[in-house]
Amino acid sequence: MKKLKVATASLAGCFGCHMSLLDIDERLFTLLEKVELDRSPLTDFKQFGPCDLGLVEGGLCNAENVEVLRELRRHCKVLVAVGACAINGGLPAQRNHLDVRECLTSVYGRTVPDDPELPLPLDRVHAINDVVKVDYFLPGCPPSAEALWHFLDDFLNGRTPHLGHGLISYD
Amino acid sequence: MSPAELSQLLHRHHGDPNRLLQMLREVQAAAGWVSPEVITELAKGLTLPRARVEGVATFYTLLATRPRGEYQVLFADNIIERFHGSVALRERLCAALGVAPGALRPDGRVSVGTTSCIGLSDQPASLLVNGLAIARLTVERVDAIAALIGQRAPLDQWPAELFHVDEPIRRAGLLLGAHLEPGAAVRAALARSSEALLEELKRSKLRGRGGAGFSTHDKWRAARDAPGPTRFVVCNADEGEPGTFKDRTLLRRQLDAVLDGMTVAAHAIGAQRGFIYLRGEYLFIAPAIEAALAARRAAHLLGRDVLGRTGFDFDLELHLGAGAYVCGEESALLESLEGRRGIPRRRPPYPVTHGYLQRPTVVNNVETFASVAHVALAGGARFAELGTERSTGTRVHSVSGDCARPGLYELPMGASVRELLDACGAEAPIQAVQVGGPSRTLLSPRELDRALCFEDLPSAGAFMVFGPQRDLLEVVASFARFFAHESCGFCTPCRVGTTQLQGAVDALVGGRGTRRDVRHALRLCALMRDASHCGLGTTAGRPFMQLYEKFKPTIERSLSSLEFRPTFDLDEALAPARALTGRDDERAHLEDP
Ligand SMILES: Cc1cc2nc3c(=O)[nH]c(=O)nc-3n(C[C@H](O)[C@H](O)[C@H](O)COP(=O)(O)O)c2cc1C
Ligand code: SF4
Ligand code: SF4
Numbered sequence: 001m002k003k004l005k006v007a008t009a010s011l012a013g014c015f016g017c018h019m020s021l022l023d024i025d026e027r028l029f030t031l032l033e034k035v036e037l038d039r040s041p042l043t044d045f046k047q048f049g050p051c052d053l054g055l056v057e058g059g060l061c062n063a064e065n066v067e068v069l070r071e072l073r074r075h076c077k078v079l080v081a082v083g084a085c086a087i088n089g090g091l092p093a094q095r096n097h098l099d100v101r102e103c104l105t106s107v108y109g110r111t112v113p114d115d116p117e118l119p120l121p122l123d124r125v126h127a128i129n130d131v132v133k134v135d136y137f138l139p140g141c142p143p144s145a146e147a148l149w150h151f152l153d154d155f156l157n158g159r160t161p162h163l164g165h166g167l168i169s170y171d
Numbered sequence: 172m173s174p175a176e177l178s179q180l181l182h183r184h185h186g187d188p189n190r191l192l193q194m195l196r197e198v199q200a201a202a203g204w205v206s207p208e209v210i211t212e213l214a215k216g217l218t219l220p221r222a223r224v225e226g227v228a229t230f231y232t233l234l235a236t237r238p239r240g241e242y243q244v245l246f247a248d249n250i251i252e253r254f255h256g257s258v259a260l261r262e263r264l265c266a267a268l269g270v271a272p273g274a275l276r277p278d279g280r281v282s283v284g285t286t287s288c289i290g291l292s293d294q295p296a297s298l299l300v301n302g303l304a305i306a307r308l309t310v311e312r313v314d315a316i317a318a319l320i321g322q323r324a325p326l327d328q329w330p331a332e333l334f335h336v337d338e339p340i341r342r343a344g345l346l347l348g349a350h351l352e353p354g355a356a357v358r359a360a361l362a363r364s365s366e367a368l369l370e371e372l373k374r375s376k377l378r379g380r381g382g383a384g385f386s387t388h389d390k391w392r393a394a395r396d397a398p399g400p401t402r403f404v405v406c407n408a409d410e411g412e413p414g415t416f417k418d419r420t421l422l423r424r425q426l427d428a429v430l431d432g433m434t435v436a437a438h439a440i441g442a443q444r445g446f447i448y449l450r451g452e453y454l455f456i457a458p459a460i461e462a463a464l465a466a467r468r469a470a471h472l473l474g475r476d477v478l479g480r481t482g483f484d485f486d487l488e489l490h491l492g493a494g495a496y497v498c499g500e501e502s503a504l505l506e507s508l509e510g511r512r513g514i515p516r517r518r519p520p521y522p523v524t525h526g527y528l529q530r531p532t533v534v535n536n537v538e539t540f541a542s543v544a545h546v547a548l549a550g551g552a553r554f555a556e557l558g559t560e561r562s563t564g565t566r567v568h569s570v571s572g573d574c575a576r577p578g579l580y581e582l583p584m585g586a587s588v589r590e591l592l593d594a595c596g597a598e599a600p601i602q603a604v605q606v607g608g609p610s611r612t613l614l615s616p617r618e619l620d621r622a623l624c625f626e627d628l629p630s631a632g633a634f635m636v637f638g639p640q641r642d643l644l645e646v647v648a649s650f651a652r653f654f655a656h657e658s659c660g661f662c663t664p665c666r667v668g669t670t671q672l673q674g675a676v677d678a679l680v681g682g683r684g685t686r687r688d689v690r691h692a693l694r695l696c697a698l699m700r701d702a703s704h705c706g707l708g709t710t711a712g713r714p715f716m717q718l719y720e721k722f723k724p725t726i727e728r729s730l731s732s733l734e735f736r737p738t739f740d741l742d743e744a745l746a747p748a749r750a751l752t753g754r755d756d757e758r759a760h761l762e763d764p
């Protein structure tokens with residue numbers, strides 16, 4: 001069977017969700033028999049190619065996050081919001097009750113750098129489905145390795161992903 | 172508040188934790204807010220955990236846990252008020268006073284915010300100033316208020332006319348047309364045994380007027396038969412359903428009928444104490460109720476041996492709410508009466524067996540008690556002659572919106588929607604009528620022959636008329652805002668659902684909505700209906716669902732795109748950072764696709 005192309009991206013997140021993916025341990029070998037990784041923090045490719053599945057960790061905190069997310073959406077058939085940050089903004093969204101101007105001036109003082117290499121922050125941190133259509137949501141902070149594996153296993157085998165009891169826990 | 176004042180306050184309330192909400196209300200009235208120090212002292216004085224006191228103080232809209240100024244103005248933000256220009260009036264007042272909406276003026280003098288419907292939609296627009304209602308707002312009246320606040324005039328020196336609230340009774344029937352001697356119904360009830368009284372009630376087929384329409388006889392009998400030495404009677408005067416104000420009128424024009432009805436209930440079920448739970452927004456009615464209670468004590472209609480009947484001891488207390496729609500739900504109301512956050516209890520057990528202080532308790536609506544007085548006086552059979560087979564008696568409708576004569580209309584149960592529209596001078600074409608407030612039914616013009624009674628259109632009495640010039644999506648957005656604000660937060664489907672629904676509807680109103688928002692909203696509505704803990708959550712999705720069902724094109728024509736669209740303006744979201752950095756390069760912008 002043809003291998004599925006999978007891309008992953010880390011936006012405004014902490015890499016905890018990616019770490020959780022690595023936590024599936026020896027099942028990584030099974031996974032790699034079935035998928036081929038495209039652009040991802042795990043591969044260091046610079047461009048997305050056409051993909052079957054995109055996994056996104058982290059929410060949208062700046063212009064670059066938006067650009068990467070849109071780029072990924074354009075390239076993949078199915079997009080998954082992985083973890084609390086991608087789904088709701090999560091921890092970074094704690095800044096949403098502050099004025100972004102105050103955040104910047106309290107960090108940089110009076111002169112905020114104008115280097116075009118530095119992505120401009122959005123006024124508020126957003127969930128990714130505020131900006132692109134999201135096909136699946138995988139909750140958790142991070143979702144457990146078990147939950148991620150379940151999701152991928154279902155998906156790779158063509159079953160509608162279903163996280164049963166014990167795989168999702170709410171606050 | 173000084174320590175001496177606080178200890179007096181505690182003393183006046185016998186250090187009773189059940190009276191916590193009443194104490195906090197008094198603190199709010201005296202100090203203008205409930206400070207952290209007061210919370211600490213009250214907790215100590217009542218030997219309650221501090222978090223418990225703070226939890227109560229933060230639950231109720233009319234209690235401020237931050238300074239809100241010497242003058243705290245809250246505009247009623249009901250859709251009827253909005254259609255009468257409340258937003259512009261609020262902006263005008265803010266501009267005149269130099270205060271940002273919702274904020275406290277830096278000198279600490281005044282704040283201007285909003286609150287849910289305050290029960291004055293027959294005389295919009297309206298507001299509360301330090302808890303007191305002012306209706307019929309116009310530009311002139313708003314300017315007068317601004318001037319008084321500007322001069323720092325104490326409230327009791329404001330012109331009395333400003334606080335006058337009309338009672339536009341357009342059509343009176345059994346209840347509103349009555350001239351009852353205080354105590355007449357109690358005398359008639361005492362002439363019968365409590366068993367015979369219950370039989371009369373059964374014959375009357377009276378059903379509760381608070382919305383659900385439960386048989387009053389069945390409720391009372393269950394409370395009477397419940398084991399235990401003490402019983403309670405509670406009058407639900409929380410009247411929080413937007414567009415409803417008939418309890419206000421009954422309490423101001425037929426108070427003795429209501430109090431008679433409560434005393435009759437005490438006789439029927441063997442209760443010793445009762446409460447009137449009056450919504451905080453009706454503070455202006457409280458003095459008259461206190462005076463009536465005092466007069467009734469003097470006339471032996473309350474107290475020991477009521478009307479000389481040995482062993483019939485019954486007294487009533489007035490409790491004020493503090494701005495929480497959910498406290499109209501009877502078990503939340505009981506929590507609030509016990510001085511806690513108004514979070515609905517798990518039911519069963521029901522209040523009839525485990526009510527106030529876990530004792531058998533009858534909770535009835537104001538209008539139910541007023542009706543009871545007439546059943547006691549004229550008998551159940553006479554009462555049942557009015558209305559329909561399964562909805563007997565009359566119904567007081569609170570009519571507001573686009574009609575010539577908003578106000579109170581008492582009609583026999585079963586009158587048609589059309590009859591009421593004709594009576595109130597609503598000009599054709601009507602676009603829609605909302606019967607029973609946001610939690611009940613949105614009617615299209617095709618449904619005007621439907622009947623206002625439990626068999627067809629159960630209602631707590633609100634009747635809002637919307638003419639063709641109104642945007643129904645805006646109406647539904649206002650209702651969504653109401654539920655999101657009033658959700659008590661206890662259960663996830665409602666806490667999260669109401670807020671997300673508001674977001675989806677706001678997206679549609681703001682012209683950014685997509686089919687995805689509509690689908691999401693419908694899913695939320697169904698989820699809340701099926702999974703919420705109390706009636707607030709189970710009904711919160713109704714306005715949108717009914718709009719979708721009956722006015723689909725209203726939603727469809729608001730869609731910005733059939734495909735996905737970002738929920739906010741991306742480029743705009745970069746504007747503050749762009750301004751700070753002075754950048755305008757390509758990467759400093761995001762296009763909206
Ligand atoms: C969210 C919510 C709000 C309510 N608000 C009121 C109210 O303001 N007044 C009222 O009488 N009943 C209200 N009810 C209904 C009460 O729970 C209860 O059914 C009623 O007071 C019983 O009185 P009745 O039998 O005389 O109608 C509300 C119910 C819910 C779920
Ligand atoms: S969801 Fe939790 S683990 Fe994942 S990126 Fe956010 S903070 Fe990290
Ligand atoms: S449904 Fe809403 S109001 Fe009722 S208990 Fe749940 S959160 Fe509170």
